[in-house]
Amino acid sequence: MNLEALEPDVVVIGGGNAALVSAMTAREAGASVLLLEGSPIEWRGGNSQHTRNMRCMHEAPQDVLTEAYPEAEYWEDLARVTGGNTDEQLARMAIRGSSSVRPWMMRYGVRFQHALGGTLHLSRTNAFFLGGGKALVNTYYRAAKAIGVGVAYEASVEDVEMSEGRMTALHVRHEGRSQRIRAKAFVAAAGGFESNREWLRDAWGSVADNFVVRGTKFNQGRVLKALLDRGVAPVADPLQGHMVAVDARSPTYDGGIVTRVDCVSLGIVVNRDGRRFYDEGEDFWPKRYAIWGRLVASQPGQIAYSIIDSKALGRFMPPVFPGETAATLPELARKLGLDEGAVERTVQQFNAATRRGTFNHAVLDDCRTEGLSPAKTHWARPIDTPPYFGFALCPGVTFTYLGVKVDDRAQVAMADGTRAANLFAAGEIMAGNILGRGYLAGIGMTIGTVFGRIAGMHAARAARGEMA
Amino acid sequence: MTNIETTIGSVYGETSRMMGICNSCRYCEGYCAVFQSMERRVSFDPASLDYLANLCHHCGACLYACQYAAPHEFGVDIPRSLAKVRIASYEAYAWPRALGVLYRKQGTFAGVILALSMALFLMLGASYAAPEGLFAARPASQSFYAIFPHGLLVSVFGAVFAFAIVAIVASAARFRRALGAGALAPVAAASSAARLANLEGGGEGCYHRSGIEHPPSSERRGAHHVTFYGFLLCFASTSLATFQHYVMKWPAPYPLSSAVVILGTLGGLGLVAGPARLLALRRTRDPALVDASQAAMDAAFLWMLFLVSATGILLLVLRDTAAMGLMLAVHLGFVMAFFVMMPYGKFMHGIYRYLALARHERERREPNPYGFSDS
Numbered sequence: 001m002n003l004e005a006l007e008p009d010v011v012v013i014g015g016g017n018a019a020l021v022s023a024m025t026a027r028e029a030g031a032s033v034l035l036l037e038g039s040p041i042e043w044r045g046g047n048s049q050h051t052r053n054m055r056c057m058h059e060a061p062q063d064v065l066t067e068a069y070p071e072a073e074y075w076e077d078l079a080r081v082t083g084g085n086t087d088e089q090l091a092r093m094a095i096r097g098s099s100s101v102r103p104w105m106m107r108y109g110v111r112f113q114h115a116l117g118g119t120l121h122l123s124r125t126n127a128f129f130l131g132g133g134k135a136l137v138n139t140y141y142r143a144a145k146a147i148g149v150g151v152a153y154e155a156s157v158e159d160v161e162m163s164e165g166r167m168t169a170l171h172v173r174h175e176g177r178s179q180r181i182r183a184k185a186f187v188a189a190a191g192g193f194e195s196n197r198e199w200l201r202d203a204w205g206s207v208a209d210n211f212v213v214r215g216t217k218f219n220q221g222r223v224l225k226a227l228l229d230r231g232v233a234p235v236a237d238p239l240q241g242h243m244v245a246v247d248a249r250s251p252t253y254d255g256g257i258v259t260r261v262d263c264v265s266l267g268i269v270v271n272r273d274g275r276r277f278y279d280e281g282e283d284f285w286p287k288r289y290a291i292w293g294r295l296v297a298s299q300p301g302q303i304a305y306s307i308i309d310s311k312a313l314g315r316f317m318p319p320v321f322p323g324e325t326a327a328t329l330p331e332l333a334r335k336l337g338l339d340e341g342a343v344e345r346t347v348q349q350f351n352a353a354t355r356r357g358t359f360n361h362a363v364l365d366d367c368r369t370e371g372l373s374p375a376k377t378h379w380a381r382p383i384d385t386p387p388y389f390g391f392a393l394c395p396g397v398t399f400t401y402l403g404v405k406v407d408d409r410a411q412v413a414m415a416d417g418t419r420a421a422n423l424f425a426a427g428e429i430m431a432g433n434i435l436g437r438g439y440l441a442g443i444g445m446t447i448g449t450v451f452g453r454i455a456g457m458h459a460a461r462a463a464r465g466e467m468a
Numbered sequence: 469m470t471n472i473e474t475t476i477g478s479v480y481g482e483t484s485r486m487m488g489i490c491n492s493c494r495y496c497e498g499y500c501a502v503f504q505s506m507e508r509r510v511s512f513d514p515a516s517l518d519y520l521a522n523l524c525h526h527c528g529a530c531l532y533a534c535q536y537a538a539p540h541e542f543g544v545d546i547p548r549s550l551a552k553v554r555i556a557s558y559e560a561y562a563w564p565r566a567l568g569v570l571y572r573k574q575g576t577f578a579g580v581i582l583a584l585s586m587a588l589f590l591m592l593g594a595s596y597a598a599p600e601g602l603f604a605a606r607p608a609s610q611s612f613y614a615i616f617p618h619g620l621l622v623s624v625f626g627a628v629f630a631f632a633i634v635a636i637v638a639s640a641a642r643f644r645r646a647l648g649a650g651a652l653a654p655v656a657a658a659s660s661a662a663r664l665a666n667l668e669g670g671g672e673g674c675y676h677r678s679g680i681e682h683p684p685s686s687e688r689r690g691a692h693h694v695t696f697y698g699f700l701l702c703f704a705s706t707s708l709a710t711f712q713h714y715v716m717k718w719p720a721p722y723p724l725s726s727a728v729v730i731l732g733t734l735g736g737l738g739l740v741a742g743p744a745r746l747l748a749l750r751r752t753r754d755p756a757l758v759d760a761s762q763a764a765m766d767a768a769f770l771w772m773l774f775l776v777s778a779t780g781i782l783l784l785v786l787r788d789t790a791a792m793g794l795m796l797a798v799h800l801g802f803v804m805a806f807f808v809m810m811p812y813g814k815f816m817h818g819i820y821r822y823l824a825l826a827r828h829e830r831e832r833r834e835p836n837p838y839g840f841s842d843s
Contacts, residue, residue, distance in 0.1 A: 041680075042539050043539070049535050050535050052495055109672075109683070111498075111670065111671060111672060113497070113498035113670065114498075116494045116495070116497050117494055117497060117504075117507040117836070117839070118494065118507075119494075128498075129495075130498045130499070130670050130671070130672070131495060131496055131498065131499060131529060131530070131532075131533030131669075131670070132493075132495030132496070132533055132535065133495075133535070134532075134533050134534065134535050135495075135529075135532070135533035138532055138533070138680050141680070141681075142680075142681065142683055145681070251541055251542075254535070254540060256493070256535050256536070257492070257493050257495070257535075258489055258492035258493045258536070314510065314837075314838055317492060318488065318491045318492050318510050319492060320488060320489055320492040
């Protein structure tokens with residue numbers, strides 16, 4: 001396709017949830033729209049293809065959502081996980097928007113389902129997509145095409161042109177040549193930089209070599225970098241992101257949901273030296289899984305080992321890769337490549353420190369250690385019932401928070417304090433405005449959808465010359 | 469092991485691997501019974517895969533929704549894998565076991581059986597319809613039994629039908645045993661089967677056209693309904709005719725306005741239109757969804773349904789002409805071949821799927837043995 005000749009009202013850079021929502025919203029507002037997806041069609045949708053739900057505010061039970069999740073509670077949850085690294089005005093816009101956007105999604109064919117088996121803790125707060133994020137992305141691409149949004153695949157932005165506070169053109173590699181694409185307004189919805197190994201290394205140092213990327217390999221951060229180089233105001237810290245502990249055998253990219261290992265709170269976790277380093281039973285696993293990626297990243301070799309005994313079986317989501325199994329702890333240590341003596345000592349000390357209680361994985365029970373550092377404060381039972389199982393864990397980056405600063409119209413802010421007149425942003429590339437630290441399950445899709453709507457609407461207005 | 473055994477072993481191994489990935493993901497839980505039953509298990513032996521495979525209605529939704537489908541290195545393709553397991557399960561539960569091989573030789577099987585049954589009825593017609601012969605014009609009131617005596621038809625069809633019933637019941641009993649000791653929910657399963665509730669992709673419909681750009685629809689489900697209810701109407705018509713013959717002492721032929729002819733005609737029309745549409749829809753299906761090696765089995769069943777009913781309708785139209793005798797022999801040839809093929813062809817999908825649904829509908833009311841707390 002010769003993209004240069006199109007000169008649409010609005011160009012949307014990116015091909016995931018936020019990009020699609022922006023494109024469809026701008027199209028609804030009467031703009032002609034071209035969406036540029038950097039990946040081939042088989043890999044379209046960026047990280048959205050790995051998502052499964054959206055965190056939604058609601059005052060009363062709705063179709064697939066139980067009870068109520070009012071604004072105040074949603075905001076408190078967000079304020080807590082971010083430790084205040086959030087723009088309250090934008091955060092509340094995302095929260096409020098989440099209460100009313102689902103009918104719009106459903107009009108385009110998106111379907112919702114109740115919380116999946118094993119995720120009941122999310123049944124009140126998160127609306128799950130039927131079939132997951134890839135089904136949602138497929139639905140949106142079909143709907144976007146039906147209302148006349150133009151879509152180009154394998155169209156990757158190499159550079160942007162900005163002058164006098166406006167974006168004037170993009171340089172896009174498409175069909176083997178660089179094409180200069182002009183438009184009246186632009187939406188940047190091209191994700192973060194988590195798939196860019198060099199950028200990760202710049203931020204984290206060589207430890208980044210031991211990270212896997214849970215999502216798409218196409219989030220190279222080229223658009224983000226080009227914008228920051230052209231004087232756009234950054235937001236959030238490049239070291240911040242959503243990072244969980246995943247199976248060390250995970251694929252380098254696109255391991256998605258299944259590579260997580262959910263037995264941490266049922267056993268102990270040791271590092272390469274066979275030593276424990278953190279309270280595995282600090283809180284319910286869904287409230288703690290998001291800190292373990294960083295914990296493992298801070299251990300030597302960025303690797304750790306979750307060790308359980310057979311008492312834990314059937315109490316956690318089935319792992320995608322079977323663990324190492326052994327009849328004795330030294331044998332397990334050997335299979336995991338750990339020092340047998342060190343692991344045995346650690347387990348002996350741990351077992352000796354456990355205090356008899358009433359085990360209940362559904363509550364913060366009274367099974368804990370005494371006189372052990374670090375303590376295990378709940379679900380601490382001796383590891384003494386063979387066979388034993390071990391899973392090697394490594395840090396898995398889900399997405400990065402460094403992004404572009406935006407205002408309540410999703411309009412991109414410049415470092416000099418002005419606004420880019422015709423440039424808007426949605427999704428992961430601006431999520432750091434709201435999520436500067438920590439993580440709250442399903443909020444990425446909330447931000448992408450709500451700010452996708454806002455960005456698309458204002459981009460269409462800007463294209464009509466209605467934005468000051 | 470023979471080649472085919474090695475292949476089947478790897479089919480089960482591969483499908484078990486994929487199910488392990490699905491069970492860690494669960495995004496497709498809302499689509500159908502397969503994933504809901506999967507979540508009640510943590511490992512997938514051949515018997516449990518046979519169960520899940522026969523629950524699958526092959527709508528395709530889970531392939532297009534799959535974040536692990538090719539080109540992802542995990543290469544998950546549940547519709548095609550379960551299709552492969554399904555035909556392996558048909559073979560494994562066939563009675564007698566040795567005839568299970570017929571599932572993979574449907575072209576030859578159908579050809580030979582059709583030739584034999586056609587020859588049989590042409591020969592019978594030639595000998596019993598003398599002296600007028602098969603091609604003589606007959607008065608309107610004359611019965612089919614002037615060509616094939618009623619007693620002859622009863623004994624020939626009775627024998628074949630009885631064998632088919634025995635083989636079907638024996639195969640079903642084997643599959644039932646493989647489902648384990650758990651109870652069944654026959655009524656709920658009948659309701660699910662009658663609605664093809666699991667062909668709905670959780671409400672979206674079925675992916676009958678190739679590729680992600682085409683929205684799912686209810687077309688395949690509709691065509692299957694026309695086929696299935698057409699089959700039931702024909703069955704009702706035949707049952708009523710039998711009742712009238714033996715109990716009411718009212719032998720065929722029946723007038724056009726009789727319940728037997730009306731039910732049979734409506735059913736026959738359904739069995740022409742439904743299979744024709746299903747055959748057409750097969751042509752546009754995404755190759756990624758289907759197991760190409762069983763194309764002959766699917767097509768043979770649809771063609772048999774189509775030809776049985778098309779010749780039946782032709783017979784009705786031509787029954788007062790000189791072509792009646794020949795048409796009758798041809799129709800009976802197709803009917804006979806259909807009966808012979810029933811226990812060793814795609815017909816059995818209905819039996820196994822119903823039993824799998826009956827187990828699923830019951831199982832979902834039982835506590836999940838692996839319903840671990842997720843905290």
